[in-house]
Amino acid sequence: MINKEKLIQEIIQIREEIGHDYVEPEIKEIHYEDDELTIIAPDRPEKSIIIGKGGWVVGKLREKLGIKSIHVISYTDLILKEYQLELSVKHLEKLLNKKQIPEEYTTVFTNLLELLKRKQEAPYNNNIIQKYVEKNINRENIPEAKAIIALSGGVDSSFSTVMAKALGFNVKSITIDPGTIILPKQFKYNIQNLTEAINIEHEYVPTDMNEIITDALNGKIHPCGRCSKNIHTKIEEQLEKEDTTVMIFGDLLSTGSQAIVKHNDKIRINLPALLRMEKSEIKNIITKYNVKKIKGYGCPLIVQVHKKYPQYKSFSIQRVLRETRAGILEPGEALELIRTI
Template sequence: MRFKENEKEKLLEEIIKKIKKIRKSLNLKDTNFEIVDIELMDNNDTNIKENENIFLIIYALTRSDKSTIIGPGGWVVGKLREDLKNQFDKNLIIRVENYIDNIILKEKKEKAFLFLNKIGLKKGQKIMVLVQCSYDLSILDFLKKYFDVYAISLDIGSVVLPPKNKNIIEDYLINNKIPYNFIKPVELDKKNILKALNSYPCDIICGNMGKYLIKECVNKNIKYIVNNHISEDYRRDDNTKIYILNFLKIYPLKRGSLRSPYLNCPLMIQTCKKNKNNNKNNVKIKIKLIKEIVSNVYDGLIEPTEGSEKIMKIINS
């Protein structure tokens, strides 16, 4: 979204003045900070319900500057939003990013696309994307800008694809005119569900569904699957030579750049609840979940503070 002439400079100047004024009103230390750039983004290209939002991205020079702008408990940026929201015709959401981190992220993006080129995947080619849970919808939203995407979901039971998630996914796909298929190769029975609940659901359920995804790829003459739930960065099926890619491992997107709803996994939630009193299973599941969070923090998908909060919730659950 482009600023009109001189609009950007005026808004930037206004933001700096307001932040200083807000910090003073909150009796916070008079601290110098630098804003390198600002950017306005909306979701018009995604054509989903979140289109009512407009995002103001503030790029701070350093992490210290970022902390100054956000303020303790987010009070400064929260009050800044209240002061600015009437200037926009959509719901204003302010995100504060570290400029240096953003440069690093762009370098990671270039590296990721170089790797994809190396394995023969060029921009504009057809790929199949598994949209099941977690950040899958946001990954699809990103990938559709660069590739001809075909979406697929495993509709093998409400514990894996609850009606609420299915409706969110289908609404997005229809509104964005993305071809898709909800496949039902098997129906989860009680035995399989109990087995998954006593272990790590992704390994037991999603891990055994790969052959059906490959079959769909073969039928559609697609050579690349994006499945963000495999443990490796990528692998190649020996028989079909189809590549299975964990895009989040190849290119760890920052949480702040993800614009579509997070899809909770009810099976994972029930697994944690069921194994609460089973110390051996509980510890095993918690360790795996914590490792995933640590990996996401390291890759920049989530902020360290958010990661710490998630880990404490898992430990205390």
């Protein structure tokens, strides 16, 4: 049987064996399920003690215990995650109670609310969403609950596409295609693999972004803001064309009430933000659907801007730092991204 006292002694012993300083770690609580152990440390310094330099301590602990995996979470990070999930639940309940959700979408949004509550009850459990997707990805979708998904081929939008189908949306994925300088072939491979794997409709929408591209290459702008706004406008146009109410994006940062917004009878959902997903959770889910991680910044345009105009690197780094402060990215993941910039 795994208990806190045994874990603390094992960690002390492992640290001694590999030459780390003697420290008696604090463990707030533990959870063991499906051969996976979650250790909740009081804060990040205690988390670092349990993980050890380069992850050696936690790696050897997993070997000694003979279990599949160990996740170490700081309680201070967990408080933020729990609070953000609470905001998501309250806002979605408010929309449903005030009948702001069209009737044909009620079942799907109720599914979403129930999932949010399950995650809120156990925010430390990073397997809740993965198990839900595996169980429901082949469910019969609701024909009237149509949703347009902005699918770029990156991990976040790919997760949103998989999640929307598992929730019961009748999904059509749209890719705004400005050309290979913004949407290179590796993203298109991911799009093809994903849409075939989960059997959903997909359409490329060619888009002229030459003005944005020219201004960026001439050093006038950092392109991401204008590019994102352009894509959002084009998706809204597709929403009107398809006579659909719901559009879904892969934004991770707009948590709480900003993760699901109703405006002019149209509903925008940022699914990863609403579900308070972390990058590691997302990657574990979408790799099962032939979506490959693209290293660093996959957009060739921003890579060229970084090379020609180093002053714009700080704008890109700030985005990474925002996701790190929000607990979406681990510091190690953030450092890897910053190095590519």
